[in-house]
Amino acid sequence: MTTIERLSRILVQRYKLDPARLAPDQALGALGIDSLGMVEMLFFIEEEFNVHFPSEGITLGTLEEAATYIDGLIAEQRTAPQKAAVQRAPSARPASVDPSA
DSSP: OOHHHHHHHHHHHHHOOOGGGOOTTOBGGGGOOOHHHHHHHHHHHHHHHTOOOOSSOOOOOBHHHHHHHHHHHHHHHHHHHHHHHHHHSOOOOOOOOOTTO
């Protein structure tokens, strides 16, 4: 299932929107969801996609833009733990050579 399909499913199930109204170029702000509902939607998205939105405000324009943004977050947040592990790993030191051996 694509990101847009999963987003559409959230909108249909949680906000009882008509699936026929949902197109990739559909502006999310034009769906009749109030500001509290939009904040709530961010929580649903975080739960569905197992991502965390940054604390600063974000704008998710259209359904397609939201999907692209979420895909970027998924990629970024999957690589972040790997980068952190590499940074925490002890540096490999070359074995010292004992000249008397």
